Amino acid sequence: MNGQPSLVLRIGLPLGFGIAVLVLWELFVVTFDIPRAILPAPSEIWAAIQRSTEILWVDWVQTVLKGALTGLVIGAVAGFAAALAIDRVDFLRRGLLPVANFVAALPIVGVAPIMVMWFGFDWQSKAAVVVVMVFFPILVNTLAGLAATDRMQRDLMRTYSANHTQTLGKLRLPAAMPFIFNGLKISATLALIGAIVAEYFGSPTKGMGFRISTEVGRLGIDMVWAEIAVSALTGTVLYGFVVLIERWVTFWHPSQRRSR
Amino acid sequence: MKRFGPVLVVVLTIFAIWYVGSFLMNRTWVMDQAARAGTDPGFTEVLRDTMNQDRAKLPAPHQVAAELYDGVVNKKVTSKRSLVYHGFITFQTTMAGFVLGIVAGVVLAVAIVLSRFADLTLMPWAIISQTIPVVALAPMIVVLANAAGAGSLLVPKAIIAGYLSFFPVLVSMVAGLRSPGGMQLDLLRTYGASPGQVFWKLRLPASLPYFFASLKIAVAASLVGTIVGELPTGAISGLGARMLIGSQFGNPMIMWSALFAAAILAAMLIWIVSGIEKIAVRMMGGGQT
Known part of the structure; x- marks a missing residue:
């Protein structure tokens, strides 16, 4: 229990656990002779990934690049801008914050069929679902972050005779960054869920959600697992990317400091 | 009251925007129908028709409320439509x-x-x-x-x-x-x-x-x-x-x-x-x- 564990341990142990799970999975499937239509072995999934890289790539572009990421960027920018606007008017803040907090807890995935009806089957409807899903977590977190400075700090800015923009840019936005990144982390995982869910309500003949639902019907279970692997990797990388930017932006925050 | 006032205003505003949205989004369909029938509906008729469509693009709040009430109260609890x-x-x-x-x-x-x-x-x-x-x-x-x-x-x-x-x-x-x-x-x-x-x-x-x-x-x-x-x-x-x-x-x-x-x-x-x-x-x- 002395201080931080070494980097080798921090990466090696989880990695080892992951590999152990894969090995056990492979052994389990081989020894009990599980039919491929129920649970394919990791080696078979890997073979499926190699066999159909092209399809996986097309699906990935359709779902992740066009659907999830477009929606994530639009929704995050809109939520952030709305938070800045609401923050300027005290009346709006008192009225909208409870409403936004409430909406953020609702199962917003339910708007997926409505968006598909409004914007058609292609990626626009998927992006729209993601925009709606991502908007509220970002809005709520940004507002909470903007309120995170204390009286003393704001008074200090006033003694410097800083105007609203200066106080915002130099004090309140930096202080809000940990909150905003918290919202972004939630949003990054929601974006993928939203884009895939919307595809279950109708999609062109490509996309990860479309492929999963059709391959389940055709008992192409190894292909389903290949899509799952790709989506899992995408989700993790997207999350990791947000964490990296967070480290870079909020290097000053206590949670980011390394013990030296 | 001080706390609920702003929330009430915001909620009412959302409903107002919703109604306006229903009108704008459902108008196309009403206009199409009117053009096909060769009539030229006045504003009140368009307004009435946009608020009561069965397959509205954006159903008006009172339609959703009525459907909710219907689904919760009027159907037997065991019914598949309840x-x-x-x-x-x-x-x-x-x-x-x-x-x-x-x-x-x-x-x-x-x-x-x-x-x-x-x-x-x-x-x-x-x-x-x-x-x-x-x-x-x-x-x-x-x-x-x-x-x-x-x-x-x-x-x-x-x-x-x-x-x-x-x-x-x-x-x-x-x-x-x-x-x-x-x-x-x-x-x-x-x-x-x-x-x-x-x-x-x-x-x-x-x-x-x-x-x-x-x-x-x-x-x-x-x-x-x-x-x-x-x-x-x-x-x-x-x-x-x-x-x-x-x-x-x-x-x-x-x-x-x-x-x-x-x-x-x-x-x-x-x-x-x-x-x-x-x-x-x-x-x-x-x-x-």
Whole structure:
């Protein structure tokens, strides 16, 4: 229990656990002779990934690049801008914050069929679902972050005779960054869920959600697992990317400091 | 009144925007119909027609309210068209997933706090598990649960709901079990307490406020998981399945009423859980200032 564990341990142990799970999975499937239509072995999934890289790539572009990421960027920018606007008017803040907090807890995935009806089957409807899903977590977190400075700090800015923009840019936005990144982390995982869910309500003949639902019907279970692997990797990388930017932006925050 | 005034204004504004949106979005259809019939409707007629379409692009609030009322009150509870019936199926699964999530979250948190090895090994995977979109996994969970002899759809749906709801519990419990400070731990050491006693008498009681705080998030997550689980799994009952049916039959009223029923269910669940939280906090002697 002395201080931080070494980097080798921090990466090696989880990695080892992951590999152990894969090995056990492979052994389990081989020894009990599980039919491929129920649970394919990791080696078979890997073979499926190699066999159909092209399809996986097309699906990935359709779902992740066009659907999830477009929606994530639009929704995050809109939520952030709305938070800045609401923050300027005290009346709006008192009225909208409870409403936004409430909406953020609702199962917003339910708007997926409505968006598909409004914007058609292609990626626009998927992006729209993601925009709606991502908007509220970002809005709520940004507002909470903007309120995170204390009286003393704001008074200090006033003694410097800083105007609203200066106080915002130099004090309140930096202080809000940990909150905003918290919202972004939630949003990054929601974006993928939203884009895939919307595809279950109708999609062109490509996309990860479309492929999963059709391959389940055709008992192409190894292909389903290949899509799952790709989506899992995408989700993790997207999350990791947000964490990296967070480290870079909020290097000053206590949670980011390394013990030296 | 000071607190509710702004909220009321905001809610009323949302309804006003909704009505305007209904008018604008449904007007195209009314105009098309009028052009086909060769008539030239006045403003009041257009307004009337946009507010009462069966397949409106955006149904007006009073239409959704009427459909909700119809689905909740006018249909027999056992009817397949009753929202109470579908809501109850979803509620059941949400509760099963919620319990599963709590158990899994607490067990993992205890393991992570007690063992450094589990902390280093399992914590990263707990985080990774949440970055994997559950929707992609959902059909496979159904296949596997069926192969394992689950029999009904309740089990796989509850697993999906639990998959989403265990994480908030885990994170809060880890923070809660680690919340006792050095002073308190030292005090117990001077009493000669065993590690088991430290856990039961100090760490566990200290973690309870954190535990209850996480339940609200967990129950909301469990409901989302249930609805998501009802979509790609071939379920025919439950609010998520209702949305899918509305989408397939091109009936927007079914989708909107199911969406609002889900929202109401979420509000009720969160309200109940925060009530339990308040009672628990009071019983533990907190909250009295």
